[in-house]
Amino acid sequence: MPGEPVLAVDDLKTVFLTRHGVIKAVNGVSFAVEAGKTLGLVGESGCGKTVTSLSLLGLIEPPGKILSGEVRLNGYNLLSMSQKQLRQVRGKEISLVLQNPMTSLNPVLTVGTQIIETIISHERVSRAEARQRAFDLLTRVGLPYPEKLLKCYPFQLSGGMRQRAMIAMALALHPKVLIADEPTTALDVTVQAQILTELRRLQTEFNTAIILITHDLGVVAEMADEVAVMYAGSIVEYGGVIEVFENPGHPYTRALLRSVPRLDRKCETLEHIQGQPPSLLNIPDRCAFLPRCPVAVGECSGPRPRLEAVASKHMVACYQACKVRARELQPA
Amino acid sequence: MSLLEVRGLIKHYQAGGGFFRATRERVRAVDGVSLSLDRGETLGLVGESGCGKSTLGKLIVRLEEPTAGKIFYNDREITSLSGENLRELRCKIQIIFQDPYSSLNPRQTVGSIIGEPLANFKVGAKEAQRQRVSELLETVGLDPEHISRYPHEFSGGQLQRINIARALALRPELIVCDEPVSSLDVSIRVQILNLLRELKRRFELSYIFISHDLAAVSYLADRIAVMYLGKIVEVLPTGDLVSGACHPYTRVLLAAVPVADPRQRYNRRVTVQGEPPNPASPPPGCRFHPRCPEARQACREKEPVLKEVGERHLVRCHLS
Numbered sequence: 001m002p003g004e005p006v007l008a009v010d011d012l013k014t015v016f017l018t019r020h021g022v023i024k025a026v027n028g029v030s031f032a033v034e035a036g037k038t039l040g041l042v043g044e045s046g047c048g049k050t051v052t053s054l055s056l057l058g059l060i061e062p063p064g065k066i067l068s069g070e071v072r073l074n075g076y077n078l079l080s081m082s083q084k085q086l087r088q089v090r091g092k093e094i095s096l097v098l099q100n101p102m103t104s105l106n107p108v109l110t111v112g113t114q115i116i117e118t119i120i121s122h123e124r125v126s127r128a129e130a131r132q133r134a135f136d137l138l139t140r141v142g143l144p145y146p147e148k149l150l151k152c153y154p155f156q157l158s159g160g161m162r163q164r165a166m167i168a169m170a171l172a173l174h175p176k177v178l179i180a181d182e183p184t185t186a187l188d189v190t191v192q193a194q195i196l197t198e199l200r201r202l203q204t205e206f207n208t209a210i211i212l213i214t215h216d217l218g219v220v221a222e223m224a225d226e227v228a229v230m231y232a233g234s235i236v237e238y239g240g241v242i243e244v245f246e247n248p249g250h251p252y253t254r255a256l257l258r259s260v261p262r263l264d265r266k267c268e269t270l271e272h273i274q275g276q277p278p279s280l281l282n283i284p285d286r287c288a289f290l291p292r293c294p295v296a297v298g299e300c301s302g303p304r305p306r307l308e309a310v311a312s313k314h315m316v317a318c319y320q321a322c323k324v325r326a327r328e329l330q331p332a
Numbered sequence: 333m334s335l336l337e338v339r340g341l342i343k344h345y346q347a348g349g350g351f352f353r354a355t356r357e358r359v360r361a362v363d364g365v366s367l368s369l370d371r372g373e374t375l376g377l378v379g380e381s382g383c384g385k386s387t388l389g390k391l392i393v394r395l396e397e398p399t400a401g402k403i404f405y406n407d408r409e410i411t412s413l414s415g416e417n418l419r420e421l422r423c424k425i426q427i428i429f430q431d432p433y434s435s436l437n438p439r440q441t442v443g444s445i446i447g448e449p450l451a452n453f454k455v456g457a458k459e460a461q462r463q464r465v466s467e468l469l470e471t472v473g474l475d476p477e478h479i480s481r482y483p484h485e486f487s488g489g490q491l492q493r494i495n496i497a498r499a500l501a502l503r504p505e506l507i508v509c510d511e512p513v514s515s516l517d518v519s520i521r522v523q524i525l526n527l528l529r530e531l532k533r534r535f536e537l538s539y540i541f542i543s544h545d546l547a548a549v550s551y552l553a554d555r556i557a558v559m560y561l562g563k564i565v566e567v568l569p570t571g572d573l574v575s576g577a578c579h580p581y582t583r584v585l586l587a588a589v590p591v592a593d594p595r596q597r598y599n600r601r602v603t604v605q606g607e608p609p610n611p612a613s614p615p616p617g618c619r620f621h622p623r624c625p626e627a628r629q630a631c632r633e634k635e636p637v638l639k640e641v642g643e644r645h646l647v648r649c650h651l652s
Contacts, residue, residue, distance in 0.1 A: 044517040160607050188380040188544065190604050193588040215518055218590030222597050241594040259522040260592050261547040263574055269529075270551065272522035276487055 112150030376553030
């Protein structure tokens with residue numbers, strides 16, 4: 001049964017006001033995640049995936065500004081909360097795991113202290129109790145010798161162990177939503193496989209909704225239930241993971257999928273997309289992929305196409321995709 | 333005849349020393365590597381971070397001095413070349429690094445970056461050099477008009493093209509590509525991989541392609557060498573990689589690569605625990621045994637040797 005989404009984002013717009021002009025980093029993004037499900041947010045660097053995640057947590061600082069939108073968690077709009085209220089929500093209801101655990105852990109505090117503090121600052125528990133919970137958490141994320149690890153400083157751990165410790169901390173208060181921003185990008189593939197398995201196990205255990213931000217289509221295929229493909233600050237395709245991977249509607253998604261070298265398929269020459277993503281500075285209000293698009297026609301230079309349903313639970317922001325689908329639907 | 337041959341190459345670093353520490357560790361970055369590369373071949377070198385693949389690359393281009401072992405280029409030993417002889421070798425072997433930003437001088441124009449090798453080796457007159465730089469820019473898919481721009485005016489993919497142009501300037505025969513696409517975006521990665529392919533055909537180059545990305549390596553390489561903790565554990569033709577890999581580590585690596593097909597997600601198991609051990613104190617016996625799903629008693633005691641198990645297929649494992 002499709003449940004109520006735990007987190008719903010509606011028309012989020014985040015800009016950065018710079019000397020050179022307005023950078024529309026997130027340009028009207030909407031999505032929702034259900035409890036226990038994973039939404040994969042895919043895109044290349046600079047497409048606005050990270051700014052989206054920071055906006056959800058109210059972590060945008062000047063010159064950045066959230067222009068409009070709503071982020072509903074438990075019926076509250078996170079964007080209209082005060083900083084004090086937000087502190088109650090961050091970590092407790094919604095938490096964040098970043099790409100580089102070395103920079104997101106405090107280097108001068110032990111791992112134990114950091115997890116214990118997280119627990120104590122949100123719940124009325126004794127230090128001993130919090131310590132016990134920290135111990136349990138480290139065991140749960142698959143770390144050996146948790147007793148010893150509690151006393152370690154981040155620099156004493158390897159990259160994979162740090163990321164596990166980060167995940168332990170992020171899940172310490174059983175948040176409803178976990179945002180994982182490129183959680184395995186800095187790790188080796190074998191360690192990546194371990195961490196992804198761990199994440200999935202913990203997700204089932206706590207029924208956490210995960211927003212998984214990544215540029216790696218393999219990781220998305222592995223983890224996500226739904227996918228949102230971002231390009232130049234907007235979602236250009238959104239739908240169930242199998243639907244999007246098997247019937248990609250947007251030419252960008254198609255090109256991305258075709259440009260990944262794969263081990264399970266022998267292929268002589270991979271096609272590549274010409275050119276590069278546009279600068280987000282003063283982007284015109286039209287299809288941002290137009291200059292690189294292989295199937296563009298005259299009408300594509302019209303106003304920016306909106307996400308439209310091409311199948312159930314599958315939306316594409318492309319004039320061509322919608323037209324093709326409409327033709328298919330017409331009775332012969 | 334092989335273009336490049338490496339025999340028993342070893343590179344140990346002194347590490348962890350410092351003023352207050354009595355004992356010093358020896359990091360065995362490359363610990364007895366032998367391999368050969370044919371003319372016109374691309375050899376992929378894969379392994380996890382810290383396995384010594386980049387060090388091996390630097391040893392081959394003579395950016396690092398080996399602790400022991402020999403390197404032959406065109407049947408001539410180059411291990412201890414110096415002075416004018418080493419300079420001459422530099423025309424033949426070039427390297428491209430992972431990070432295109434930090435490997436270009438931000439205060440030099442693109443023209444002077446690509447032209448520097450030409451000027452160093454006094455290839456032709458000033459005007460001819462400038463001509464050649466424009467030609468190189470065009471070869472790598474950049475606009476020759478941008479010759480007087482600075483690195484900060486280019487994107488990551490374009491900077492990597494500039495790096496490639498610089499490596500091509502002296503018409504080398506062998507290019508060591510050290511993770512050339514790892515820091516690039518998905519859509520740009522393939523552009524660069526395709527460019528490297530095209531250049532190889534056009535200029536009859538040979539590559540040593542170093543990467544942690546098995547899929548990218550298998551796209552370019554003819555043969556793949558898998559490294560673990562300073563040693564080569566398996567060498568095999570790319571075509572045999574998926575179905576014919578013998579070493580448990582190679583199979584573990586293959587299984588760990590996420591496949592961009594959501595229907596295959598549950599076919600996968602994690603077959604390895606933990607992370608590679610510290611290369612300063614590798615485990616006794618087979619170096620992979622503490623993580624190996626199939627380790628036996630023999631693996632803990634005796635170090636296996638690299639032996640031939642098929643055509644052009646070498647494996648370092650007691651079990652095969």
